Amino acid sequence: DVKVTQSSRYLVKRTGEKVFLECVQDMDHENMFWYRQDPGLGLRLIYFSYDVKMKEKGDIPEGYSVSREKKERFSLILESASTNQTSMYLCASTSGTGGNQPQHFGDGTRLSIL
Amino acid sequence: GQSLEQPSEVTAVEGAIVQINCTYQTSGFYGLSWYQQHDGGAPTFLSYNGLDGLEETGRFSSFLSRSDSYGYLLLQELQMKDSASYFCAVSKVNKFYFGSGTKLNVKP
Numbered sequence: 001d002v003k004v005t006q007s008s009r010y011l012v013k014r015t016g017e018k019v020f021l022e023c024v025q026d027m028d029h030e031n032m033f034w035y036r037q038d039p040g041l042g043l044r045l046i047y048f049s050y051d052v053k054m055k056e057k058g059d060i061p062e063g064y065s066v067s068r069e070k071k072e073r074f075s076l077i078l079e080s081a082s083t084n085q086t087s088m089y090l091c092a093s094t095s096g097t098g099g100n101q102p103q104h105f106g107d108g109t110r111l112s113i114l
Numbered sequence: 115g116q117s118l119e120q121p122s123e124v125t126a127v128e129g130a131i132v133q134i135n136c137t138y139q140t141s142g143f144y145g146l147s148w149y150q151q152h153d154g155g156a157p158t159f160l161s162y163n164g165l166d167g168l169e170e171t172g173r174f175s176s177f178l179s180r181s182d183s184y185g186y187l188l189l190q191e192l193q194m195k196d197s198a199s200y201f202c203a204v205s206k207v208n209k210f211y212f213g214s215g216t217k218l219n220v221k222p
Contacts, residue, residue, distance in 0.1 A: 004156075031208055035212075043157070043201065044212075045209060048208060056209075058209065090157070100205075102159030102162070103149075103159065
């Protein structure tokens, strides 16, 4: 079974802090994704990566950056955390392209910015 | 952007059949997927429709009609454990776009 592991289940940070969310997958998947999930808004794509050191912006990249130095690891960075970034963050991975490959999600990180 | 609309909440009784609809405003996508998410849990993949028509996987079936910009998830013989949120999603190249989700409440 594919395992996608997010480093923290709950995280509390302060406004202005630089925040790192880590995600590791163990199935050698090419594609990795970061979403945020807010009530009534579903999952919104922040960034995705289709290969090491490659990244593309999703629908809501403002205030975020990402890093993929190794195939198995995809990091989401909040450059200067703000209260409107309080949310559930979900990492996912998938193999190949075409959309018929299921996304495998981590358990999520519930981030609170005070 | 992409727009996928789902009902926000559906309630049904154990043993019944329920249909969760998804209408979308997008084109040029590979297919329509469905995901289930229990409270506090990760979304998990349920089904995928690359072509128009019905796909059946056990108690769950999913349908896609590209001409009508419409799809649905059909859950049969509902069980209490089916209480969860259900999301439709379209895939375009390497990106996935999700609907806002439907919360299904199954009552005894």
